[in-house]
Each structure stands twice: as structure tokens, then as C-alpha cells.
Amino acid sequence: MNARVPLSPTFANGDVSHWYRSGGVPEPGPRLDGDTRADVVIVGGGYTGLWTAYYLKKARPALDVVVLEKEFAGFGASGRNGGWLTGDLAGSHERYARTHGAQAARALQREMFASVDEVIRVCAAEGIEADIVKSGVVNVARTHAQAVRMRAAVEQARAWGFGEEDLRLVDPGDHLRVAGARAGTWSPHCARVQPARLVRGLAETVRGLGVRVYERTPVTEIVPHRALTPYGTAQAAHVIRATEGFTARLKGLRRQWLPMNSSMIVTEPLPASFWERVGWQGAELLGDLAHYYMYAQRTADDRIAFGGRGRPYLYGSRVDARGHTHDATVEALWRLLVDFFPAASASKVAHAWSGVLAVPRDWCSTVHLDPATGLGWAGGYTGHGVTTANLAGRTLRDLVLGEESALTALPWVGRRVRAWEPxxxxxxxxxxxxxxxxxxxxxxxxxxxxxxxxxxxxxxxxx
Incomplete structure (x- = not known):
């Protein structure tokens, strides 16, 4: 590691993420042992797969639901993300409106806002302790051009029918003080979450509901009514693909969604004097209006978890599943963190890691179920998956059960997107x-x- 980055004596690079440091990486459960049948088979043990399993079992307890996971539940982006339970739309209002109208696009955005509270509700009901605090999100503009974009974004929100209660301009130091900030916005539709605790708690909950979760079980191919693994075939009326950034590994889907890398570092715990100095007294999430954007949270144990793009894409849609982060990326994130908060220079980096998210060709998420083949999927969250996966799980529930609802009428349902170029x-x-x-x-x-x-x-x- 470059000497310009101060590292903690216990610094780790990869090993899934810092979020697993306190409780340890879980030992994978039993794998699939032979062929099996179920009512619904879900491929992928992250947020999307687990939320889908949860809502299906809550709606129809007698359903036999199977989840197949290559590593352990929460190994992928669900255990590596920045901990933003955000109401930001995973896509473009304009693109959804182009095919379904402005009212449908607004409805999707409102459902995203409501999904933040739905995750919080379920965690409270099921006893999932995930350090959730809903303090909103602050975005800062640090250049004049960014400030112009920020004001335009607020005006655009007004044009779409979202008021001061959804997004508003604030003075740069109203919630926290970022060096060089010229303007800021605040939205209440965001909560801090400890991602690994959320996904592990959700996995325990669905197991308690009777969902069969098979780990260490890689799925090599999905065909109508079947998911194929080296250890047996899982058959069901419905097979749901919930593989997000790992979708390119499945046969025939290499160009479906682009696996995009995002990287993070986390500091050692910072003293009370630091938080007083920068005015970061709550659990607000922090972002900016740069094109090469960053995202950050104040963790429950008073660290800064700080993320951004490193090496964004590996040739051939390859994925580094172990999460090692290149030295240059760690250095770039540290420099930016200290640029935002010069007082943080007295700290050290305790952990660095990377994860992969899925990007559709038009950058808009989709949910789909084909009644003829029984094949369904959700994903392409473009970095907003912590909340969007919950909405996807509830939508897939209604689609699988054949129930028309406000969720199945949303404009991302059945959306067709062309593949990425070779x-x-x-x-x-x-x-x-x-x-x-x-x-x-x-x-x-x-x-x-x-x-x-x-x-x-x-x-x-x-x-």
C-alpha cells in the first residue's frame, strides 16, 4: 500500500467487507444434495432473493420456497454496499414516463419513498437489529457547476410533483460541514443501515418461516421451471433470478446487465471532537454532485464509511468476487475523504473492499415474470439496491401469486431493455x-x- 495512506495495524483488504468484521463471516449452510422440487425456486441469496422469499411466505405460508446461493446469504452486494436505505429511484423518471406516462413514473418514485419505511417496519416486526436510523440524506455541491446542477435537480423534482417535504435546498453547513461546500440539499427519504446485519437478519427470518436456503450451491443455468447446479436440479412452477451483479456468470446472460464495481474504505473510530468539529451529529447519509460521485455514512461505532468508483469494469464482464481493492483506489478514496473532512487526516483506514452492482443498458431497473415459462427476475439497480430490492420482492410476490396490484402496474414491471454491446x-x-x-x-x-x-x-x- 502507498505510504501516503495511513493504515490501521489491523487493516484488511477484501474479505467480503468491513460490515462482517464485528460478527465474522458466516459459515455457509448446507448445499443442495440431489434433485428437489418446490413451488418457487429463487436463485441468489441477497436482498432481492430473501425479500421475495419473505413476502411469499408471509402471504402464503404453505408455499414451498427454495433459495439457492453460490456462497452464503449476503456474500454479494447485499453485504458490501454503503448502507444507504435510500428512496432514490433506480432509473430515470423520464425514461419510465416515456413508456408509461408521468403519473406512472411518479407512482414508482412514491413507492420507493414508502419502501424505506417498509424495510424499517419489517426489521422492527421481525427483531432484525441493523443499526437503522432514518436521518435523511445530505448532498453537497463543491463547485459552481455542481451547484447549478443541484438547483436544477430541485426544480426538476418540483416539476415532477415532489415538494419541500421530499427534497429541499439547505445551507451547506445545516446538517454537517464539508470543506469547500457551496450548496446542499436534504431529503428525509433515506436511512443508515448496517448492510450485513440486515441481510443476515433477513436470512435468519426466512429460514424461520420455513424457506429452504441452500448455500455453497452455484447455479450454472436457468431454464423454464428449472435451476441447474452441479449437485442437482431444482424444479418449480416459478424460478426467480435474483443475481444482480453476478448475472453475467449465468449461461446466455453475459451481456444482460453490466457488472459495475464500486469500492469503499472505512476509518478507525473517530473521537467526539471530530464529529463536533464537522457538525455531523446525526446519522445523515452524505453524497455529492460530482460525476465521479462519492457516498458516505457515519457508522454506529463512529467511523466514516466512504465509497466511490475504483476500477469500474473488468473486461468480459468478469467479477472479482473476493472484493480486493487496488492500492490506487484506496489512495484515491482516502484523498477524497480527507479533502471533504481535513480533520479526518488524523485517522487511519481500517478496511477496504469492493462489490459489484448491475447496470442495464438504459440504466433503469426491471421486474419481470413470464407466466408461460415460469421465469422471473428483478435487478439492474444501478447502486440503489438496498431499498429497491424490497420493492422488487413485494412486486415479485404479487406476480408469482397472480395478483394484480398497484405494484404490478408500476412502469418497471415487464420493462424490456436491449443487451450491452459485445x-x-x-x-x-x-x-x-x-x-x-x-x-x-x-x-x-x-x-x-x-x-x-x-x-x-x-x-x-x-x-
Whole structure:
């Protein structure tokens, strides 16, 4: 590691994530041993799969539900993310409205807001302790160009019918003080969560409801009514794919969703004097308006967990499942953290890790179920999966049970998105996009408007 990054004596790189440090990485449960039948088979033991299993069993306790997971429940993005239980839409209002109308797009956004509270409700009802605190989210603008984009975003929210109670401009130091902040917004629709505790608690809950969870059971292919593994075939009327960033590993789905990497570091616990100095007295989440954006939370034990993009994409849609983070990425995240909070320079980095999220070609999430084949899926959350997975689970419940509802009428249901380009085009496109974003952020330090390079990057990948 570069000597410019101060590391804790117990520094770890990878090993899933810091979120598992306190309780340890769980020992995987039993794997599938031979062929089996069920009413519903779910492939993937993360938030989407577990929420779907939960709501199905709560609605129909007699249903036989099976979850198949390659490693252990919560191994993927569900145990590695930044802990943002956010109401931000996983997609574009305009794109959803283009096919289903503005009212449908607004309905989807309102359901996202409500899903934050639904997760909190279930955790309270089921006794899942996940350090959840709903203090909202603060976004800061640190350049004039970012401030212009921020004001435009608030105006756009008003045009979509979302008022001051959903998103409002605030003075930069109202909730916390970020060095160089020129403007800020605050929204109540966000809560801090300890991601690993949430997914592990959810896994225990669904097991208690009678869901059969098979770990150490990789699924190699999904076909109508069947999920194929090296140890046996799971058959069911419905087979749900809930593999998010790992979808490209399945046969025939390499170009379905792009597996995008995101990386994080976490500091050692910071003293009370630090939090007083920066004014971060609550559990607000923190983001910014840069193109190469960051995200952060104050953890329950007074650390800063700070994330952003590292090496965004590996050639051929490969995935580094072990979460090792490159030295240059750790250094870049540390420099940015200290740039935001100079007083944090007295701390050290305790852990670095990476995870993978799924990005559809149009950057809009989807939920789907084909009654003819029994095949369904949800995902492509573009980094907003902690909350969106809950909404997906409830929607898949209604689709599987054949119940028409307000959820099944939402515009992301049945949405068809074309595949990503073959290599080397998608590798070149993604890396060009992020190179342009980095340069655009640098240029905007002395600009009063959004750099044209950022607009070119958006055009390249359809962001």
C-alpha cells in the first residue's frame, strides 16, 4: 500500500467487507444434495432473493420456497454496499414516463419513498437489529457547476410533483460541514443501515418461516421451471433470478446487465471532537454532485464509511468476487475523504473492499415474470439496491401469486431493455465514460456550467 495512506495495524483488504468484521463471516449452510422440487425456486441469496422469499411466505405460508446461493446469504452486494436505505429511484423518471406516462413514473418514485419505511417496519416486526436510523440524506455541491446542477435537480423534482417535504435546498453547513461546500440539499427519504446485519437478519427470518436456503450451491443455468447446479436440479412452477451483479456468470446472460464495481474504505473510530468539529451529529447519509460521485455514512461505532468508483469494469464482464481493492483506489478514496473532512487526516483506514452492482443498458431497473415459462427476475439497480430490492420482492410476490396490484402496474414491471454491446465495445465504452467523468470533474473546478465532456460520457453509455 502507498505510504501516503495511513493504515490501521489491523487493516484488511477484501474479505467480503468491513460490515462482517464485528460478527465474522458466516459459515455457509448446507448445499443442495440431489434433485428437489418446490413451488418457487429463487436463485441468489441477497436482498432481492430473501425479500421475495419473505413476502411469499408471509402471504402464503404453505408455499414451498427454495433459495439457492453460490456462497452464503449476503456474500454479494447485499453485504458490501454503503448502507444507504435510500428512496432514490433506480432509473430515470423520464425514461419510465416515456413508456408509461408521468403519473406512472411518479407512482414508482412514491413507492420507493414508502419502501424505506417498509424495510424499517419489517426489521422492527421481525427483531432484525441493523443499526437503522432514518436521518435523511445530505448532498453537497463543491463547485459552481455542481451547484447549478443541484438547483436544477430541485426544480426538476418540483416539476415532477415532489415538494419541500421530499427534497429541499439547505445551507451547506445545516446538517454537517464539508470543506469547500457551496450548496446542499436534504431529503428525509433515506436511512443508515448496517448492510450485513440486515441481510443476515433477513436470512435468519426466512429460514424461520420455513424457506429452504441452500448455500455453497452455484447455479450454472436457468431454464423454464428449472435451476441447474452441479449437485442437482431444482424444479418449480416459478424460478426467480435474483443475481444482480453476478448475472453475467449465468449461461446466455453475459451481456444482460453490466457488472459495475464500486469500492469503499472505512476509518478507525473517530473521537467526539471530530464529529463536533464537522457538525455531523446525526446519522445523515452524505453524497455529492460530482460525476465521479462519492457516498458516505457515519457508522454506529463512529467511523466514516466512504465509497466511490475504483476500477469500474473488468473486461468480459468478469467479477472479482473476493472484493480486493487496488492500492490506487484506496489512495484515491482516502484523498477524497480527507479533502471533504481535513480533520479526518488524523485517522487511519481500517478496511477496504469492493462489490459489484448491475447496470442495464438504459440504466433503469426491471421486474419481470413470464407466466408461460415460469421465469422471473428483478435487478439492474444501478447502486440503489438496498431499498429497491424490497420493492422488487413485494412486486415479485404479487406476480408469482397472480395478483394484480398497484405494484404490478408500476412502469418497471415487464420493462424490456436491449443487451450491452459485445467486447471490446462495452469495455471501451465504460472506461471512456469514467475517464471523461473524471476529467469533467477536474475541469468544473473552474467552470460555471456542466462540462461538455460529461454530456458526451452520458451519450456513450446511455446514462
Amino acid at each position: 467486447e471490446p465495445l462495452r469495455w471501451l465504452g465504460v472506461h471512456t465514460m469514467y475517464r471523461l467523468y473524471r476529467v469533467a470533474d477536474h475541469r468544473e473546478r473552474s467552470m460555471t456550467r456542466t462540462s461538455a465532456l460529461a454530456r458526451i460520457a452520458d451519450l456513450i453509455t446511455g446514462h
